[in-house]
Amino acid sequence: MKSYWVKLKNLLELVKFSHTLFALPFALSSMIVAAWGLPSLRILIGILFCMIAARTMAMAFNRYLDWEYDKQNPRTQNRSKLATKRQILILGIISLVIFEISAASLNFLCFALSPVAAFLIVFYSFTKRFSPYSHAVLGVCLSLAPLGAWAAVKGSFASMLPFLLSLAVFFWTFGFDIIYALQDVEFDRRFGLYSLPAQFGEDLSLKIAALLHFLAWIGWAFFGFIGGLRWPYWIALGVVACILGSEHVMSRKREQAKIEKIFFELNAWVSVFIFIGILLSIGIQGYGKQ
Structure with missing residues (x-):
């Protein structure tokens, strides 16, 4: 029995299950704004299952399709020691099934859109083989989270x-x-894979990333303004601006440890702070008053 728990732990570590925090807070943020508070328990559980399954599916298929590359990359070569290629494929398929069932449990719109989301999630893992804009495809995949959560609550857009x-x-x-x-x-560059830094250089890529994060902050500001959110949200957005700024200061040194910290810690805090800001704002204004 112990060996099964070890295998499960290794699988979850391989797909970075603990980092579901990236997109989940944005789905929950969209959910509570759509419901102006908390929706029914059925919708909340359905959204949670969809998000966890989608995130696990994305990482599992990415690990499966990049298996040979990961084994040759010094940064990722230990991944193959955590599980077998067959195990990671099975995890991806199970996650896909759970995702589809969970979407169907929400409403017809969510179920109808779920194959599109699943396709994009799997397609992302191929894009680095032929386009430097795989980062944009990943952006599309994560941007589906707030749309899906809104559809789960409202049944429309x-x-x-x-x-x-x-x-x-x-x-x-x-x-x-x-x-x-x-x-x-x-x-x-050595293995013929594409990314913006590999294609256009690191300096230009960092400038593009800074511009994109500025546009993201503007987008969140418009969301708060049009959504009528109160001061807790704007304080949170101020904190997010500081976090994003520190990311770009740290990334200039291009040290792997700092980049790992940016990706896995600071970015998780971005989504968490925005969620907390929205939750407190709606709490102050009063649930169900919109």
Whole structure:
């Protein structure tokens, strides 16, 4: 029995299950704005299952499709020791099934859109083989989280708010994935893989990432203004500006440890602070009053 728990732990470590925090807070943020508070328990659980399954599916298929590359990359070569290629494929398929069932449990719109989301999630893993704009595709994938959560609550897209939040998440993800790609510039060039830093150079790529993060912040500001959010949200957005600024200061040194910290810690705090700001703002204004 112990060996099964060890295998499960290794699988979850391989797909970085603990980093579901990237997109989940944005889905929950969209959910509470759409419901102006908390929706029914059924919708909340459905959204949680969709998000966790989608994130696990994305990482599992990415690990499966990049298996041979990861084994040759000094930064990722230990991944193959955590699980077998077959195990990671099975995890991806199981996650896909859970994702589809969870989407179907929400409403017809979510179920109808779920194959599109699943396709994009899997397609992303191929893009680095032929385009330097794989970072943008990842941005599209994460930007689906607030749209999906809004659809789960409302059953339609009769508001521009989820699209504003989605656009901001797109810019944010696009930017931080460019920074993350700095770690593999030499490897990507040697093996014929594409990324913005490998294709256009690190200095230009960092400038593009900074511009994208500025656009993300503007998007979040418009979301808060049009959504009528109060002071807790704007304080949170101020903190987010500081976090994004520190990311770009740290990324200039291009040290792997700092880039890992940017990707896995600071970016998680961005989504968490925005979620907390929205939650407190709606709490002050009163649930169900909009």
